[in-house]
Amino acid sequence: MRFPILGVGLMLLASAAAANDLPELTVMTYDSFVADWGPGPAVEEAFEKTCECDLKFVSAGDGAALLARIRLEGTRSETDVVLGLDTNLTAEAASTGLFAPHGLGVPEFDLPVAWDDDTFLPYDWGYFAFVHETALQPAPGSLRDLADSDLQVVIQDPRSSTPGLGLLLWAKAAFGDDAPAFWSDMADNIVTVTPGWSEAYGMFLEGEADMVLSYTTSPAYHLIAEGDDSKKAASFAEGHYMQIEVAGKLAATDQPELADRFLRFMMSDGFQNIIPTTNWMYPAVVPETGLPEGYETLIEPKASLLFSAKEAQSLRGAALDEWLTALSQ
Amino acid sequence: MADRAQPIGPGGAFGVAVAAAIPFVILVTTGAILWVAEPGEGLGGADLAALRFTLWQALLSALISVSLAVPVARALARQVFWGRNLLVTLLGAPFLLPVIVAIFGLLAVFGRGGVLNAALTGLGLEPVSIYGLHGVVLAHVFFNLPLATRLILQGWQDIPSERFRLAATLGMDARAVNRHLEHPMLRQVVPSATLVIFVLCTTSFAVALTLGGGPKATTVELAIYQAVRFEFDLSRAAMLSLVQLMITVVVALLALRLVRQAGFRPGIDRQRRRWDGGTGIIRAQDGVVLTGVTVFLLLPITLVLLRGVAEIPGLPGVVWASALRSLGVALCSTILVVVMSVAMSVAATRLGRFSRWVETAGLMAVAASPLVLGTGLFVLVHPIIDPGRLALPVTALVNALVTLPFALRAILPACKTIEDDFGRLATSLNLTGWARLRLLVLPRLRRPIWFSAGLAAALSMGDLGVIALFADPDGATLPLQVYRLMGAYRMDDAAGASVLLLLLSFTLFWVFDRRARDVEP
Numbered sequence: 133m134r135f136p137i138l139g140v141g142l143m144l145l146a147s148a149a150a151a152n153d154l155p156e157l158t159v160m161t162y163d164s165f166v167a168d169w170g171p172g173p174a175v176e177e178a179f180e181k182t183c184e185c186d187l188k189f190v191s192a193g194d195g196a197a198l199l200a201r202i203r204l205e206g207t208r209s210e211t212d213v214v215l216g217l218d219t220n221l222t223a224e225a226a227s228t229g230l231f232a233p234h235g236l237g238v239p240e241f242d243l244p245v246a247w248d249d250d251t252f253l254p255y256d257w258g259y260f261a262f263v264h265e266t267a268l269q270p271a272p273g274s275l276r277d278l279a280d281s282d283l284q285v286v287i288q289d290p291r292s293s294t295p296g297l298g299l300l301l302w303a304k305a306a307f308g309d310d311a312p313a314f315w316s317d318m319a320d321n322i323v324t325v326t327p328g329w330s331e332a333y334g335m336f337l338e339g340e341a342d343m344v345l346s347y348t349t350s351p352a353y354h355l356i357a358e359g360d361d362s363k364k365a366a367s368f369a370e371g372h373y374m375q376i377e378v379a380g381k382l383a384a385t386d387q388p389e390l391a392d393r394f395l396r397f398m399m400s401d402g403f404q405n406i407i408p409t410t411n412w413m414y415p416a417v418v419p420e421t422g423l424p425e426g427y428e429t430l431i432e433p434k435a436s437l438l439f440s441a442k443e444a445q446s447l448r449g450a451a452l453d454e455w456l457t458a459l460s461q
Numbered sequence: 462m463a464d465r466a467q468p469i470g471p472g473g474a475f476g477v478a479v480a481a482a483i484p485f486v487i488l489v490t491t492g493a494i495l496w497v498a499e500p501g502e503g504l505g506g507a508d509l510a511a512l513r514f515t516l517w518q519a520l521l522s523a524l525i526s527v528s529l530a531v532p533v534a535r536a537l538a539r540q541v542f543w544g545r546n547l548l549v550t551l552l553g554a555p556f557l558l559p560v561i562v563a564i565f566g567l568l569a570v571f572g573r574g575g576v577l578n579a580a581l582t583g584l585g586l587e588p589v590s591i592y593g594l595h596g597v598v599l600a601h602v603f604f605n606l607p608l609a610t611r612l613i614l615q616g617w618q619d620i621p622s623e624r625f626r627l628a629a630t631l632g633m634d635a636r637a638v639n640r641h642l643e644h645p646m647l648r649q650v651v652p653s654a655t656l657v658i659f660v661l662c663t664t665s666f667a668v669a670l671t672l673g674g675g676p677k678a679t680t681v682e683l684a685i686y687q688a689v690r691f692e693f694d695l696s697r698a699a700m701l702s703l704v705q706l707m708i709t710v711v712v713a714l715l716a717l718r719l720v721r722q723a724g725f726r727p728g729i730d731r732q733r734r735r736w737d738g739g740t741g742i743i744r745a746q747d748g749v750v751l752t753g754v755t756v757f758l759l760l761p762i763t764l765v766l767l768r769g770v771a772e773i774p775g776l777p778g779v780v781w782a783s784a785l786r787s788l789g790v791a792l793c794s795t796i797l798v799v800v801m802s803v804a805m806s807v808a809a810t811r812l813g814r815f816s817r818w819v820e821t822a823g824l825m826a827v828a829a830s831p832l833v834l835g836t837g838l839f840v841l842v843h844p845i846i847d848p849g850r851l852a853l854p855v856t857a858l859v860n861a862l863v864t865l866p867f868a869l870r871a872i873l874p875a876c877k878t879i880e881d882d883f884g885r886l887a888t889s890l891n892l893t894g895w896a897r898l899r900l901l902v903l904p905r906l907r908r909p910i911w912f913s914a915g916l917a918a919a920l921s922m923g924d925l926g927v928i929a930l931f932a933d934p935d936g937a938t939l940p941l942q943v944y945r946l947m948g949a950y951r952m953d954d955a956a957g958a959s960v961l962l963l964l965l966s967f968t969l970f971w972v973f974d975r976r977a978r979d980v981e982p
Contacts, residue, residue, distance in 0.1 A: 291691035324592035325675025334950025460510030460676035
């Protein structure tokens with residue numbers, strides 16, 4: 133922008149004008165969703181074509197930090213919809229009483245599990261995995277191998293990030309009561325713990341680590357968007373923990389109908405089409421056109437792991453303490 | 462000056478009120494923290510690890526900064542060369558440098574993709590990582606080595622020049638000068654310099670936030686932030702705030718016991734000249750030390766400038782909006798600092814022997830850590846209003862409180878001198894109250910006032926602390942915006958925004974400080 137200050141002024145004017153004309157729907161989400169290359173811009177355009185509204189995305193760190201933000205804002209929140217929690221957090225989120233039941237008819241989801249949550253609705257899913265350069269040979273074949281290796285990895289903080297929390301539960305699902313021993317062995321492999329996925333993936337791309345905690349679908353980004361097949365997700369013998377990402381409507385919203393429309397739109401092709409090539413996850417409802425070319429090259433986990441929302445809620449506190457204790461030594 | 466040389470008056474009463482407000486704010490925030498904290502839960506292993514890490518990294522940072530500063534200060538003290546004054550001025554710059562900008566620069570030098578690792582891998586060596594304990598200590602040394610150098614250089618300059626002349630007459634070489642003059646001085650100066658830096662490093666937040674390596678490298682201040690922002694666990698944040706308060710209080714008490722004034726009797730203040738810096742080896746040695754420290758300080762900033770200058774015109778609107786927010790915060794905080802410090806100084810001079818109370822109130826602000834004050838205020842306002850709405854006023858207030866002690870150190874002595882020199886004359890002319898302030902005091906305080914304003918503006922502009930605790934997603938200040946851009950891996954924008962922040966901070970200081978220099982002495 134050539135005249136930045138003028139630009140800011142114009143933007144403020146523009147947003148003020150828009151606010152006067154159209155109802156505003158505020159969706160709080162994680163950082164990478166609203167990045168230029170993320171789904172945010174395309175979703176906004178597609179939804180605004182039909183909704184006669186102004187869709188505003190607000191980002192507040194990574195997925196788990198969203199819940200802290202919502203609890204902080206409480207019933208005062210100006211947010212209408214929260215998009216970006218996952219099933220590891222839904223029970224905790226529902227127990228705050230800040231979310232309203234969606235009350236919508238749901239389509240047939242293409243999820244590996246049956247969906248019966250009456251508050252949150254899924255929009256995409258995937259498997260957590262450690263991503264590395266193809267040049268890294270041999271790549272570790274299990275979480276245990278990784279912990280025993282000298283490889284340097286970047287992971288995310290389970291308190292602020294859903295992938296971080298996913299790894300915590302992945303270790304719990306794979307090792308049970310031996311998870312603390314796994315974390316002790318991992319401690320010397322961890323370059324740093326970032327607050328969110330974006331920071332970690334950025335560091336990995338910058339060459340700060342050999343591997344990064346991400347998804348089995350992440351190599352698709354490099355392959356499809358950049359024509360680069362040098363990134364790979366390591367397939368682990370313990371199986372891969374699954375993530376189902378969800379959105380929910382806040383009870384205190386002043387735009388309940390608009391929020392419902394957004395949630396319905398989220399489960400339709402208009403939204404689901406955007407997901408595989410912007411959020412780089414499997415769509416919750418596979419659109420008519422199917423998955424984009426390139427997805428067939430991705431690894432299929434040998435086994436998929438997932439705790440139910442209730443189990444995740446009851447495991448989280450103790451698992452977090454174990455993690456903190458093991459990594460702070 | 463006699464006790465109660467003049468009536469306290471409305472201006473003085475205002476100053477007393479301000480002075481009283483500081484302990485009041487600190488007590489109220491601490492009270493709020495105590496109210497919320499649930500001591501029953503106790504401190505977990507991770508909290509103790511944060512406490513241990515805070516003390517350990519502060520100790521390492523202080524020891525390394527000071528041990529590196531001794532040769533630098535010695536070289537500066539005994540060598541005369543072109544650019545020496547410039548170098549001494551440069552040593553003052555990191556104090557005003559926004560932390561996030563320095564970190565961006567340090568990453569460009571010491572990160573995996575940085576200059577150093579490029580050289581190391583070029584030589585076939587293993588690359589080093591900047592994250593974790595050594596990264597935190599590195600950043601702290603970057604900020605505090607210059608400070609330590611200036612403190613120790615002051616020690617050298619306090620050695621009367623006659624002693625060096627005498628040493629030269631007796632034919633002492635560098636080693637003998639060291640034993641008889643420098644070593645005794647260092648024994649007095651080094652402990653207090655170490656302690657000052659230790660104190661500064663115990664409240665480190667932004668460095669640990671960006672360069673910490675997870676739970677292993679978390680300071681208490683960072684843990685407070687995580688408790689609020691990651692878990693929204695206010696009682697845990699409050700417990701950690703109590704831990705931080707205890708650290709500051711214990712260290713402050715230690716400082717009072719340990720720091721004593723240096724004991725050289727004044728000389729007759731003649732021009733300083735050194736006779737022991739002449740031999741080739743010593744000159745070469747000093748040259749290496751000074752070149753090393755100059756490169757260490759300048760390289761990161763140069764790399765930020767090189768990468769970022771061209772990005773400024775293309776910065777997105779949110780960056781400019783956050784820059785405007787930061788300027789607003791900096792100016793409000795500056796006005797607060799000036800009004801508070803002038804009012805307190807006037808009150809202190811009018812109070813006569815009770816003036817110590819006012820000064821102590823000002824010093825209390827040193828002990829208050831920004832994140833602890835922030836947590837207290839957060840706990841207080843949260844039930845009433847969304848803290849995000851108060852992010853900017855709270856940031857301005859906390860920044861002002863943190864800068865206040867520095868401003869008081871500049872303004873209070875000047876105020877006392879004015880009262881000593883002209884007070885009786887003014888009283889005999891019946892010049893009191895507002896007229897006295899306007900006609901006598903303020904015109905003569907212009908110099909320290911403008912200097913303090915520059916300091917307050919630059920420090921507040923670059924602050925990344927309380928704002929991180931309070932800000933809502935679209936209310937960031939410029940330093941927070943830089944942090945977020947780095948997090949979103951938009952490194953070009955982050956570099957551009959860093960340069961913008963750097964320019965704004967130093968321009969603010971320069972604009973105000975130039976007015977201070979313009980004032981006729």
